Amino acid sequence: MGQAISPELREWVVAQLAAGHSVPSLRASMRDAGWHPEVAEAALAEVEAQAAGAAAVTPPRAEMPGPDLSTSPLYIDTGDRLVQVLQTMRHPRVVVFGDLVSDEECEGLIAAARLRLARSLTVETQTGGEALNVDRTSDGMFFERGENVFVARLEQRIATLLRWPLEFGEGLQILRYSPGAQYRPHYDYFDPAEPGTPTILRRGGQRVATLVMYLQEPELGGATTFPDVGLEVAPKRGTGVFFSYERPDPGTRTLHGGAPVLAGEKWVATKWLREREFI
Known part of the structure; x- marks a missing residue:
């Protein structure tokens, strides 16, 4: 097939599931991007097994950039x-x-x-x-x-x-x-x-x-x-x-x-x- 399930692909699939995208929509996106059907299915199966805990896999970011406004500074x-x-x-x-x-x-x-x-x-x-x-x-x-x-x-x-x-x-x-x-x-x-x-x-x-x-x-x-x-x-x-x-x-x-x-x-x-x- 010449394609492998990379860490980036896993990260992308996890992010999509956590964002609420359906497995069929991911399958279609991967197909359109040129992924071999067997690789796409394997990646989806690997990550979908953890779908119930997807929110835990990609929790809301605990830290974000921004100024310290806790004291309402001028x-x-x-x-x-x-x-x-x-x-x-x-x-x-x-x-x-x-x-x-x-x-x-x-x-x-x-x-x-x-x-x-x-x-x-x-x-x-x-x-x-x-x-x-x-x-x-x-x-x-x-x-x-x-x-x-x-x-x-x-x-x-x-x-x-x-x-x-x-x-x-x-x-x-x-x-x-x-x-x-x-x-x-x-x-x-x-x-x-x-x-x-x-x-x-x-x-x-x-x-x-x-x-x-x-x-x-x-x-x-x-x-x-x-x-x-x-x-x-x-x-x-x-x-x-x-x-x-x-x-x-x-x-x-x-x-x-x-x-x-x-x-x-x-x-x-x-x-x-x-x-x-x-x-």
């Missing part, structure tokens, strides 16, 4: 900067930060990114690769972790602020939205039902949180929107919006998008956090 000391807490929401878990990124850092990140901009791609969960998406009309690029002084400084600040290991973060992505550019509402986690998800999860597990930071504000438009809860976050330079999702499910109410820029340019930096080290 400011959080990140070691090199006092970051303001401007707004919070419990469900979805959303926190808006002020004075998160300095003007110097905003300019430095934009200048370094400008030379490497290209049409933004999205992760393709059918295959595990990347592809153009008509819903996303920005230009962007990725920095490697610690690539320059601005990136390294900001990544350490984020790790301290959100109490999540620096190594669990993807590389910082910089995006430029010109007039008319937008990103239609979407989820940042990787859909467990898609056949390409096991490939994506090999690099660091599931995404669990997002931090969007505004480096340059447009003249009009460009808000970050959360349609399920009627929330809009204005793209004020130096501020950021953080939100987390404890499971890859629409029930987290983390559907969000970037509204069209109506005038000027919007630049943002995005940091996605994974459940384990991102490689």
